[in-house]
Amino acid sequence: MPATIILGGLWGDEGKGKLTDVLASSAQMVVRANGGSNAGHTVVNSNGAFKFRLMPSSILNDNCISVLGAGVVIDLPTLVGEIDDLLQRGFDVSNLRISDRAHIVLPWHRALDQLEERRREQDEIGTTLNGNGPAYADKVSRHGLRIAELMKPEVLRRRLAIELDAKNQLLASVYGADGFEFDAVYRQLAEAADRIRPYVVATEVVVQDELAKGSQVLIECAQGAMLDIDYGTYPYVTSSSPTAAGACQGAGVAPTQVERVIGIYKSYTTRVGGGPMPSELLDATGNLIRQRGNEFGTVTGRPRRTGWFDAVAARQTARMNGVTDVMIALVDVLDVFDEIRMCTAYQFADHQLHHVPALLDDLVGAEPVWQSLPGWNQDTTSARTWDDLPEAARSYLDAIETTIGAPVNFAGVGPDREQTIERKR
Numbered sequence: 001m002p003a004t005i006i007l008g009g010l011w012g013d014e015g016k017g018k019l020t021d022v023l024a025s026s027a028q029m030v031v032r033a034n035g036g037s038n039a040g041h042t043v044v045n046s047n048g049a050f051k052f053r054l055m056p057s058s059i060l061n062d063n064c065i066s067v068l069g070a071g072v073v074i075d076l077p078t079l080v081g082e083i084d085d086l087l088q089r090g091f092d093v094s095n096l097r098i099s100d101r102a103h104i105v106l107p108w109h110r111a112l113d114q115l116e117e118r119r120r121e122q123d124e125i126g127t128t129l130n131g132n133g134p135a136y137a138d139k140v141s142r143h144g145l146r147i148a149e150l151m152k153p154e155v156l157r158r159r160l161a162i163e164l165d166a167k168n169q170l171l172a173s174v175y176g177a178d179g180f181e182f183d184a185v186y187r188q189l190a191e192a193a194d195r196i197r198p199y200v201v202a203t204e205v206v207v208q209d210e211l212a213k214g215s216q217v218l219i220e221c222a223q224g225a226m227l228d229i230d231y232g233t234y235p236y237v238t239s240s241s242p243t244a245a246g247a248c249q250g251a252g253v254a255p256t257q258v259e260r261v262i263g264i265y266k267s268y269t270t271r272v273g274g275g276p277m278p279s280e281l282l283d284a285t286g287n288l289i290r291q292r293g294n295e296f297g298t299v300t301g302r303p304r305r306t307g308w309f310d311a312v313a314a315r316q317t318a319r320m321n322g323v324t325d326v327m328i329a330l331v332d333v334l335d336v337f338d339e340i341r342m343c344t345a346y347q348f349a350d351h352q353l354h355h356v357p358a359l360l361d362d363l364v365g366a367e368p369v370w371q372s373l374p375g376w377n378q379d380t381t382s383a384r385t386w387d388d389l390p391e392a393a394r395s396y397l398d399a400i401e402t403t404i405g406a407p408v409n410f411a412g413v414g415p416d417r418e419q420t421i422e423r424k425r
């Protein structure tokens, strides 16, 4: 019963969409496990370029069932928009399955995300403003609406009336903001319900049936393990668990059914939004990485913060998630450097840290301890085997492997599906 988890190793945007698309060609099922429309997963192949937010990145693979698991929060306009876009471009979405347990992002979640960010002023999280945090908060406090309720007009009416009333009171009293009108929200939801109805099932059953057949099932996480609500850089995190454990929970797969955990990291580090990033480069090198890696948010267009590879945080997430295979993506972005650096510890006046602490104040003043490695100063974008990579690039990947303690078995040398190298040991 082999399930494989694909998770982001640090702060997101590591190339999960690309690897999911590549591996989906030999899988029977892909399950997106967490997150919502805050994600932006890029897929580039012979069909064109796609930026998926909710749609599992496998959707272009006809032989594969693409599942939105129970751990996802669904912004209906985004999902319906993605379905329509694919249909208009001539693609088939009949292989899509949507969990009846997934929660719905309601209009007030988006409003509250924006209002809360404004209230935090300079301490803002820098969320994607898509309503994800408030939707997960309502899920946990048992005020959420699920797809199963959306499918039953009478249940939807009853639950919606209660939740809308409470949220309108909150919006007015705490934020002085306008509320929502029941009929308009109900109509919008009912229309979306009819659009997604053909795809809604008990996905946990579908997933287990597939595993019981001995099929290959991939679990696609969104975000990255350093954005995890428990083990990330709280409070500068997302509101779900983009971890191996979270992947199991969100997809409806047991830990004992997982054979492989692929952790994807970039050859350097990026982060969007606020929060600590000890290996950040606020100089010309950081700018060059940003330009070469086209490091601008897939969803928001925001410039991503850039820095050298943070092996401290990477080692932490590789260990905690039981990463069996590491993919280092965007190796080609470093093709122009004479020297490459990797952060191996956080230095303070009188001590060093080798992990990311719970209290972010304990990171203030951290200076990265750099390990310097020779660059390769050579184009890697046409490399297709491990041996095609320059020796210095292979040495760099080996150094990452040794430092974070997990085998680097994949490398990315460009955005296209073809630009993925698997190491044959």
Ligand code: GDP
Residues within 6 Å of the ligand: 008, 012, 013, 014, 015, 016, 017, 018, 039, 040, 041, 042, 043, 044, 292, 293, 294, 298, 329, 330, 331, 332, 333, 411, 412, 413, 414, 415, 416, 419
């Ligand atoms: P995800 O959220 O993890 O799926 O990653 P994103 O799609 O948000 O961001 C990754 C970006 O890097 C996208 O623009 C990809 O097309 C691009 N990309 C992925 N792998 C590579 C690679 O190996 N080299 C280069 N140059 N770009 C890559």
Ligand code: IMO
Residues within 6 Å of the ligand: 008, 011, 012, 013, 014, 035, 038, 039, 040, 041, 125, 126, 127, 128, 129, 130, 131, 132, 133, 221, 222, 223, 224, 227, 236, 237, 238, 239, 272, 273, 274, 298
């Ligand atoms: P993918 O799946 C990068 C970040 C936001 C913000 C924090 C909280 O494409 O890798 P949220 O909207 O989730 O409440 O924002 O998390 N964030 C991401 N950063 N990639 C993502 O997704 C992200 N999803 C959320 O920038 O710092």
Ligand code: MG
Residues within 6 Å of the ligand: 012, 013, 014, 039, 040, 041, 042, 298
């Ligand atoms: Mg992304």
